[in-house]
Amino acid sequence: MGTYKVIAKDDLQARPYTWTKGLDYQVVEKSDYFILASNEGSLNYYNSVKDQVFENFDVSR
Known part of the structure; x- marks a missing residue:
């Protein structure tokens, strides 16, 4: 568990x-x-949809 940022790859x-x-x-x-x-x-x-959601974002930990 934690807190971090993601960056949108496109307008979503x-x-x-x-x-x-x-x-x-x-x-x-x-x-x-x-x-x-x-x-x-x-x-x-x-959490079961995390991989699909994060396909649209770059993770910046």
Whole structure:
């Protein structure tokens, strides 16, 4: 568990959330999920989809 930043590879959208290419966003890891910040707030994702979500971001630890 921990906190780190990811950088959006492209402009992304998962309505109503967006991420802007080149900007960094905070990730907070919990035991069975992680929280990903967006331009509008934050989303909780289960760890089972982490690889698919992070295909869209560069991890900057």
